[in-house]
Amino acid sequence: MVAQRDGDREFGRLLQGLASEMNLLGHDFAAAQGLHATDVQALLAVLRATDPPGITPGGLRAELGLTSGAVTxxxxxxxxxxxxxxxxxxxxxxxxxxxxxxxxxxxxxDWFTPVAHCTDRVRSEFRAEEVATVVRFLTRMTEELERLRQDRRERQPR
Incomplete structure (x- = not known):
């Protein structure tokens, strides 16, 4: 049981490290472009808006949890x-x-192509079945974290 808890802690620590590195890359991109970290989150939301004709400011407000003035x-x-x-x-x-x-x-x-190369290099070290498991895990983690974030936002007093 102790070994399992140690493994769980290591797993959590590794996820935190990955999230931190991704966050820092985003901050570096923001700094290089003269932007704020929130601006990068907004850019990602605009990119994810696959439904033409783009995302509305209200959609950004809801996704980022910002006020209308902050979105403007x-x-x-x-x-x-x-x-x-x-x-x-x-x-x-x-x-x-x-x-x-x-x-x-x-x-x-241009900025994120080296990140894609890192991803490709690491992914090539794993078999297709292993990558499929990682994809399934990351998909489920993202879904659960999004649900948690939305639940917390809905419970916050206005």
């Missing part, structure tokens, strides 16, 4: 830096959609 400040910084642009919906001019700017996508691609 983030979008203003990102737009000034050339990372995103906002468009009005053709059918409802009151509706605004945020899109990742293609030139900014190239900057992010």
């Amino acid at each position: 400040a983030v979008l203003d910084r990102l737009e000034r830096a050339g990372h995103v642009h906002r468009t009005r919906d053709a059918a409802d001019r009151r509706q605004v959609h945020v899109h990742y700017h293609p030139d900014a996508a190239r900057l992010a691609f």
